[in-house]
Amino acid sequence: MNFFDQIVIPPSANHLLLLHYILIISLLLFVPYLGLLLGASFYSVFFKRIGEKSGNIQHIRFAKDIIEKLTITKNAEIALGIIPVLSILFVYAQLLYKAQTIAMTVISLAVLMFIISFILIYRYRNTFKVQSVIDTLKKYVNKSDSSNEGIRSVNEYEANLSSAGNKAGWIGSILLYTAAYIFVASIALASNPQEWGSVNNILLVLFSWEAIFNFLYLIAASGVITGAAVLFYFFKWQGGLTGMDEEYSKFVKGFAIGLAFFSSLFIPVLLFLNFLFLPQVALSPASFLYLAVTLIAALVLANMLYSMVKTSDVNPATAIFVLVFIVFAFNILKDQSVMGNALGEQSRQIMAVADEHEKEIKSKTVSLTGVNAEQIYATKCVACHKFDTKLVGPPYQQTIPKYNGDLNALAEYIYNPVKKDPAYPPMPNQGLKKKEAQALAKWLLDQVAAGKK
Numbered sequence: 194m195n196f197f198d199q200i201v202i203p204p205s206a207n208h209l210l211l212l213h214y215i216l217i218i219s220l221l222l223f224v225p226y227l228g229l230l231l232g233a234s235f236y237s238v239f240f241k242r243i244g245e246k247s248g249n250i251q252h253i254r255f256a257k258d259i260i261e262k263l264t265i266t267k268n269a270e271i272a273l274g275i276i277p278v279l280s281i282l283f284v285y286a287q288l289l290y291k292a293q294t295i296a297m298t299v300i301s302l303a304v305l306m307f308i309i310s311f312i313l314i315y316r317y318r319n320t321f322k323v324q325s326v327i328d329t330l331k332k333y334v335n336k337s338d339s340s341n342e343g344i345r346s347v348n349e350y351e352a353n354l355s356s357a358g359n360k361a362g363w364i365g366s367i368l369l370y371t372a373a374y375i376f377v378a379s380i381a382l383a384s385n386p387q388e389w390g391s392v393n394n395i396l397l398v399l400f401s402w403e404a405i406f407n408f409l410y411l412i413a414a415s416g417v418i419t420g421a422a423v424l425f426y427f428f429k430w431q432g433g434l435t436g437m438d439e440e441y442s443k444f445v446k447g448f449a450i451g452l453a454f455f456s457s458l459f460i461p462v463l464l465f466l467n468f469l470f471l472p473q474v475a476l477s478p479a480s481f482l483y484l485a486v487t488l489i490a491a492l493v494l495a496n497m498l499y500s501m502v503k504t505s506d507v508n509p510a511t512a513i514f515v516l517v518f519i520v521f522a523f524n525i526l527k528d529q530s531v532m533g534n535a536l537g538e539q540s541r542q543i544m545a546v547a548d549e550h551e552k553e554i555k556s557k558t559v560s561l562t563g564v565n566a567e568q569i570y571a572t573k574c575v576a577c578h579k580f581d582t583k584l585v586g587p588p589y590q591q592t593i594p595k596y597n598g599d600l601n602a603l604a605e606y607i608y609n610p611v612k613k614d615p616a617y618p619p620m621p622n623q624g625l626k627k628k629e630a631q632a633l634a635k636w637l638l639d640q641v642a643a644g645k646k
């Protein structure tokens with residue numbers, strides 16, 4: 194029993210299917226964005242540091258450009274980062290309803306760390322903006338302030354800003370990698386019910402071959418998408434970045450093509466390795482098909498990147514960017530199909546619980562609204578009616594079928610009887626409430642349909 198089991202309503206069969214779709218969509222948004230963020234934050238912090246040490250302006254500019262372009266905007270961080278990762282968390286909480294595993298606890302930890310790291314990386318990114326404001330300010334202060342008092346305080350502020358920014362960048366980036374590792378490890382556990390019993394502390398979750406290979410795969414995929422996104426955003430998107438001189442653009446191209454190509458070489462190997470560690474029950478024709486498509490796309494990608502290394506022609510950048518998404522998408526589909534198979538037994542149990550739960554709710558609503566049709570019938574109707582024989586009133590088996598299942602019409606009659614059959618006296622109004630009449634009508638229809646005598 195964990196915290197989530199108390200707030201989660203067990204999903205029914207249709208609901209489970211919907212949850213799987215929501216999970217796939219959330220992962221399709223989140224995982225590529227995570228890949229970009231892993232690459233952009235690390236290389237930005239890295240190039241800023243070596244640039245500040247050596248005074249290399251290209252490196253400093255690249256540190257700024259890569260984090261600004263690849264994290265897209267603050268809204269993207271919310272739409273592609275925070276919202277999908279929260280919905281992933283809640284979907285898992287439902288899929289793993291009452292499952293005897295610590296996977297849920299570990300996923301929550303990862304999600305919390307993601308959110309903190311997103312905030313830190315956002316702060317880091319923002320220091321570049323403030324920095325450019327300071328640069329403008331400095332020019333102005335230089336001209337107007339002869340005492341140098343102003344320039345000193347601006348310099349001081351700048352130094353503080355830069356060190357706070359660097360700190361946010363490093364910590365944010367390290368936290369992001371840690372969160373990504375924990376996330377990958379806990380998801381691997383979540384899709385492997387055979388391990389739930391034995392993997393009962395967080396260290397066992399983190400130190401498994403599956404977790405390690407899946408994380409390495411994520412890092413390789415992150416390298417590919419980061420390189421491809423740099424090529425796309427710097428050279429293609431809306432005509433590319435403005436104000437890049439020859440030397441800078443050569444540096445960017447070299448870095449991005451190299452990173453993407455080098456990383457792409459690991460993808461097929463790691464795909465193969467983590468396939469070896471999949472639980473037996475999880476393999477199905479669909480998961481093989483998705484794996485095959487992922488593999489083919491990855492090989493085509495590596496091939497295209499190789500020719501880019503040879504020619505340094507960035508024209509195929511858009512095609513490469515699209516291909517990277519195909520690799521991400523099909524690998525996610527493969528993982529989901531594997532998980533769907535592996536969680537078969539768990540899903541059946543959840544559905545059984547959901548049925549129980551639904552029944553419980555139904556019986557509760559009867560007692561909550563205070564309407565018990567059978568009881569009203571026994572006190573108010575039996576004096577004049579039977580199901581199969583005539584009493585004061587006609588037998589239900591004759592009259593109820595006339596309503597053809599029309600619950601409202603029957604309820605209306607019971608609520609307010611009108612003259613019907615000349616062979617009978619009129620039925621006196623029984624003074625029921627609307628909802629009592631409704632409940633009785635439903636009950637009578639059900640009884641007659643079931644052939645009650």
Ligand code: HEC
Pocket residue numbers: 569570573574575576577578585586587592593595606607611612613614615617618619620621623633
């Ligand atoms: C005092 C006797 C009496 C009581 C009590 C009574 N009924 Fe009737 N009921 C009649 C008579 C008489 C008719 C025939 C009226 C007519 O055909 O106009 C009738 C007809 C009906 C019909 C058939 C209507 C139709 O379309 O032909 C239904 C349904 C019905 N009653 C339901 C109920 C229900 C439900 C209760 C209890 C809440 C109830 N009655 C209580 C005397 C009674």
